[in-house]
Amino acid sequence: MMKEGQAVSSVTEKPVARKRWKLPDETGILGMLIVVFVIFCAMSPNMRTLSNGLVLLLNGAVIGLLALGQTFVLLIGGIDLSTGANIAFMGVLVSLLMAHGVFWPLAVLLTLAAGTLMGVVNGIIIQYFRVPPFIVTFSTMGVMSSLALIITGANSISITQPGFAFIGQGLVGGVPVPVLILAAMAILAGLLLSKTILGTHIYATGGNREAARLAGVNITTTTITVYAVSGLCASLGGIIDTGRLMVGFPTTGLGDELFFSIAAAVIGGVSLFGGVGRVQGAMIGAVLIAVVSDGMNVLNVSSYWQSLVIGVIVLIAVIFDTYRRRSAGVPLSETLRSLLRTHGMRRTG
Amino acid sequence: MAEERLVAQGIVKRYGSATVLHGVALTLRSGEVHGLVGHNGAGKSTLLKVLAGAVAPDGGTILLDGRPVSFASPAAATAAGIACVFQELSLLENLTVTQNLFLAREIASAGILDKQAMRETARRELAANGLNLTGDEKVANLPVAQRQMIEIIGALARNARVILLDEPTTALERGQIDRLVETLRRIARERDVAIVIVDHKLDEIFAVCDHVTALMDGRVVLDAPIATVSHEAVVESIIGQQEAARLQAQAPAVHATAAAKPSPILTARGVGAPRGLRDVSLDLAPGEVLGLYGLAGSGRSRLLRTLYGLEPVGHGTMRLRDRPYRPQSPRAAMREAVVFVSEERKANGFIPDFDAIRNCTLPVLRRHAWGGVIRRQEAEQEAIGVLERLRVRGDIHAPMSRLSGGNQQKALLAKAVLQRPQVLLLDEPTKGIDVGTKAEIHAFIRSLAAQSGVAVLVVSTEEEELLAVCDEVIIMQRGRCSGRRHEAARLDSTTLRRLALETTPEPVLA
Numbered sequence: 062m063m064k065e066g067q068a069v070s071s072v073t074e075k076p077v078a079r080k081r082w083k084l085p086d087e088t089g090i091l092g093m094l095i096v097v098f099v100i101f102c103a104m105s106p107n108m109r110t111l112s113n114g115l116v117l118l119l120n121g122a123v124i125g126l127l128a129l130g131q132t133f134v135l136l137i138g139g140i141d142l143s144t145g146a147n148i149a150f151m152g153v154l155v156s157l158l159m160a161h162g163v164f165w166p167l168a169v170l171l172t173l174a175a176g177t178l179m180g181v182v183n184g185i186i187i188q189y190f191r192v193p194p195f196i197v198t199f200s201t202m203g204v205m206s207s208l209a210l211i212i213t214g215a216n217s218i219s220i221t222q223p224g225f226a227f228i229g230q231g232l233v234g235g236v237p238v239p240v241l242i243l244a245a246m247a248i249l250a251g252l253l254l255s256k257t258i259l260g261t262h263i264y265a266t267g268g269n270r271e272a273a274r275l276a277g278v279n280i281t282t283t284t285i286t287v288y289a290v291s292g293l294c295a296s297l298g299g300i301i302d303t304g305r306l307m308v309g310f311p312t313t314g315l316g317d318e319l320f321f322s323i324a325a326a327v328i329g330g331v332s333l334f335g336g337v338g339r340v341q342g343a344m345i346g347a348v349l350i351a352v353v354s355d356g357m358n359v360l361n362v363s364s365y366w367q368s369l370v371i372g373v374i375v376l377i378a379v380i381f382d383t384y385r386r387r388s389a390g391v392p393l394s395e396t397l398r399s400l401l402r403t404h405g406m407r408r409t410g
Numbered sequence: 411m412a413e414e415r416l417v418a419q420g421i422v423k424r425y426g427s428a429t430v431l432h433g434v435a436l437t438l439r440s441g442e443v444h445g446l447v448g449h450n451g452a453g454k455s456t457l458l459k460v461l462a463g464a465v466a467p468d469g470g471t472i473l474l475d476g477r478p479v480s481f482a483s484p485a486a487a488t489a490a491g492i493a494c495v496f497q498e499l500s501l502l503e504n505l506t507v508t509q510n511l512f513l514a515r516e517i518a519s520a521g522i523l524d525k526q527a528m529r530e531t532a533r534r535e536l537a538a539n540g541l542n543l544t545g546d547e548k549v550a551n552l553p554v555a556q557r558q559m560i561e562i563i564g565a566l567a568r569n570a571r572v573i574l575l576d577e578p579t580t581a582l583e584r585g586q587i588d589r590l591v592e593t594l595r596r597i598a599r600e601r602d603v604a605i606v607i608v609d610h611k612l613d614e615i616f617a618v619c620d621h622v623t624a625l626m627d628g629r630v631v632l633d634a635p636i637a638t639v640s641h642e643a644v645v646e647s648i649i650g651q652q653e654a655a656r657l658q659a660q661a662p663a664v665h666a667t668a669a670a671k672p673s674p675i676l677t678a679r680g681v682g683a684p685r686g687l688r689d690v691s692l693d694l695a696p697g698e699v700l701g702l703y704g705l706a707g708s709g710r711s712r713l714l715r716t717l718y719g720l721e722p723v724g725h726g727t728m729r730l731r732d733r734p735y736r737p738q739s740p741r742a743a744m745r746e747a748v749v750f751v752s753e754e755r756k757a758n759g760f761i762p763d764f765d766a767i768r769n770c771t772l773p774v775l776r777r778h779a780w781g782g783v784i785r786r787q788e789a790e791q792e793a794i795g796v797l798e799r800l801r802v803r804g805d806i807h808a809p810m811s812r813l814s815g816g817n818q819q820k821a822l823l824a825k826a827v828l829q830r831p832q833v834l835l836l837d838e839p840t841k842g843i844d845v846g847t848k849a850e851i852h853a854f855i856r857s858l859a860a861q862s863g864v865a866v867l868v869v870s871t872e873e874e875e876l877l878a879v880c881d882e883v884i885i886m887q888r889g890r891c892s893g894r895r896h897e898a899a900r901l902d903s904t905t906l907r908r909l910a911l912e913t914t915p916e917p918v919l920a
Contacts, residue, residue: 257782258775265772268761275720275750275758276773276825277741336763 086330087342089381093374094349101356108359115237121351122239123148123298123314125344127322128329129243129250130180130294132343133287135326136254137267138335139194141288143183144295144322146205148314151176151299153209156218156309165225169300176296177289179205184285202319209311218309229304239301246294251340263287267335317368324371325350328378349374415440415475415604416461416492416572422469423456423628430456432628433470438572438604443594445619445636446608447648449846452625454608458574461606462494463487475571492572493565501557501564503550507543508532511564535563539593555586559593566597572604573597579614580842583706583871584907591618610844611872612644624648649846672696675865676717676735676748676833678893681726686712688889690726694833699859699866701876701898704886705910710869711753713886714835717867718750719743730833744773749831751822753838753869755815759822762811766802766821767793769810774828796824800854816847823854834858834866840875852879873903885909 101108127144134141151172158168179201186197220226231238254260265273266283274280295314302313329346331338353374354367416438423431431453438444448454459465461472463481472479474490481487484494501510508525511532517524532545541559549557558578565573575594579587595618598605609615615622616636624632624647632639632647674693681690686709694700704710715721717728719737728735730746737743740750752758760769770793771778778789797806800820804813810821819840826834839855840848856879858864870876876883882895887910896909 256784256786258779258784259782261768261772261775261784265761265764268763269758271758272760273772275718275740275752276769277744278772279741336761 085341086337087339087345090329090342090345090349090378094345094352097349097356098352101352101359105356105359108356113355113359115235115240117351117355118240118243118348119237120355121347122237122243123301124318124321124325124350125243125347126246126294126298126301127318128325128343128347129246129340130291131322131326132329132331132338132340133250133254133263133290134194135267135323135331135333136263136335136338137284137287138270139187139284139287140198140323140333141180141183141291142195142198142319143179143202143205144291144298145314145316145319146202146209147176147179147292147295148299148302148318149209149311150179150205151296152303152313153213153218153309153311155300155303156220157212159220159222159225160218165222168225169228172300173293173296176299177293180289180292180295181285183292184288187288188281188284206312206315213309213311215311217311220303220307220309225304226307227304229301229307239305242297242301246297247340247344250290254340259283259286264336267332267337269336320368321350321371322347324375327375330378346378413440414438414473417473418457418461418470419473420470421457421460421467421472423453423460423465424468430628431460431467434625434628434630435633436461436623436630438606439621440571440602440604441598442620443598443605443607443618445615445622446606446625447610447612447615447622447644447844448625449648449844452648452844453628454625455576456628457625458494458576458606458608461487461572462492462574488568488570491570492574493568493570494574494576495558495561495565495578496576501549501561504548506546506548507536507552507560508545510549510560511535511545511567513564515568535567536560539563539597540589555582555590558582558590562593562597566601566603570603572606574606576608577610577842578607579609579611587614594618610842610848612641612845613874615644616641626650645845648844649849675731677729678717679727681713681716681728682724682889683712683716683721684724685721686889687716687721687724690886690889690891691893692884692891693893694865694867696832696863696865697859698882699855699868699880700895701880701883702867702869702886702891703873703876703883703906703910704891706871707888708886708910709889709891710886711837712889713891714750714837714867714869717743717833717835718748720750744829747830747832748835749826749829749833750835751826751837751839753841755818755822755841760810760818760825763809765808766797766806766810766813766817766824770797770821770825770828773825793824793828796827797821800824801850816843816851819843819851820847823851827858831864834864836866836868838870839868840870840872848875855879873906876906877901877903 107113130144131141154175155168155172158171159165163171183194183198183201186192187194228238233241254263262273262278262283265276265278266280270280298318299314303309306313325346326338326343327333327346328349329338329342329344331343350371353370357364357367357370414437418434418436420433420435421431422429422433434453434457436457446454446457456465460467463484463486479490481490502513505513508528512528517527529545536543536545539559539562541556543556549560552560562573578590582590591614594605594607597603607615607618619636622632622634622636622639622644623630624644626647632644672695674695676694677692679691682688686707690709690713692700702710702713712721716723719739719742723736730748735746737746737748743750761772764772767790771789775784775789778785778792794806800823802813802817802820802824804817806821810818813821823839836855840851843851852875855866855868859866868876868880877898880898882897883901883906884891884893884895
């Protein structure tokens, strides 16, 4: 590996400008995460314990998964508003399957497939009928949250297969299973985005749809795939939530989840206009949100304050991001123009 | 004699360690049109931005009507009477012409718009400048030429004393260019304003300007009344004598029409498409550069797009390597080694946030991947090799949107070459590019055909370009092309233009 790297750098060095090392885009938000964490730790000794750290991550796992799926969608310049409703629907679906005697691992697989399918449906409607993603996923949000109520008659479904609890409550080496699932998914997603053709095509589609198409990128496949990934992540979130409670609630996931997951991605530097952002950033964003929620719990601050604090953080992150773009030599007017262009492009597709 | 309206002296601009302007002097006189020419990266745009208040100079003075000025922002420059008409037009498309002309200086009493007064003033101004518009048209529905004129009228209405135009003719057709040139000369004279034009087409500079300034590497290398300089002198000052000699030596002999021509790789017979293509026949052989010339709306670009699978074929037959060819998508065309370089460099040429290397590798990732995982170093190495061969200047590791237009275009050619094309479709390959880079690109296209045996089809609205780069030229008229070839060596711009205008259809290719 080393040898290869050296060979390449000696080629690039000579005639053309050498690649300059620069700070990763996520440096700022990582710094903010550390500062916030240190402040909370200073204010409360409970914050500093390892067990609290694990609780914090466990509570943040579902948000993290949603943010992961949202990252894929945001990267092509789309948005998925249906993830929270997908959690609700998939949570009751997995419960119902088990209630009807389906062995829990199979129920999990079927639910994951169903969640992915919901994402595929989003993608197909967006791609083939040229409807803006905001409207499509806005509608499917309504459809799925309603389906969750319809198929349960608004009743909760208790789960009788104890093995299922492993997904929500299990520990491996002292680490909660949901945290491990999130970590595995994040690593897979990160590799997919940075190392594979599909990943490059996702960034290309979000960067300039028409140019990507002319360069031979299959926009249809790319679009459907990212919504499928979002659907998969959401259904995984639904399964985890259900496994933690061991009850299928038709209203799980319809709270702050959607807001927090988009917030996590945006705080982490994933552009709402496509083409820019990484999994690392979205995960740091998700952890930051988890730290803020947990810290406020530990300090006995009313949970009503959570969304307010996170909303303010999102605004700060976006302002910071805009400033960074500008100071990197890209004038603000150019940024705004490219925003307008992205919006114009999305309509004509 | 014209008075000195704006005098810039010793203008210095540095970006980090790079000095872009080394003490540039420029004198603009009222009533005159002043041409600013130079290689890409020579400093023309930076100089314009300094004058327009968009960039703060690191040294030097600017006198406007004898008084020293320094602009904190473009708005300050506008307020002082310096107006810019840049390549990306700044009109609001969702508003009407009148609304645009009166934007931020609407006529109103007690907050209520006086639409009648604005409409009348707008109509008078439009008519005075040869625009047959009522003022109620939505800007979105107007052609580029008219929008540009409206911007200039808007600048005049805001009492501009200096108007800066950055490549105003790139998007225009021959007739529109002539009209613009005439209008600019008249405006300069009648309104007593100083006009600056950045332009790469020297015939236009000679047609419109009173005075020309050439920049090279941030220094003024030529500054003279247009009447006192020759065409050749301007070209030499732009590209430098050494560079001119190098290109001369490097380019394979143009128009070396081989005696025995290989059989065509791509043929079209009676091809028509729902929108704009009626009856097109052509043959394209490996190793040749074939030009396609026609007026706006004749279907030149549409033909290229059809050959690339972007537009459906209605009737007729297309054959590639003696097999039927009917691509349904760009990907299908690319699988057949047919590659297209779009005219709309900024709109759909590249991914702005990707660097040049990543843009180049985008279409060929499959070649450098195993199971969908990219071998990035291998892919990048290949791309860097081609980018170097094309002498792309600038940071190829920075977002491609930051390269200059000429270098972007070179990178797009590199991207095309990496796809190992057998048929290369080029739509306006040097649009808005300086003379030096243009010559480099032409030489590269020639060598691609001569040495790699690529079949190249070039669409261009610039007659000189087609004559310089092509072996032969075919003509499109209103969606029709007979496929009859005209040897470039025996053509000149006037003949070409006449051919495109002729209404009698040419004999059809057998």
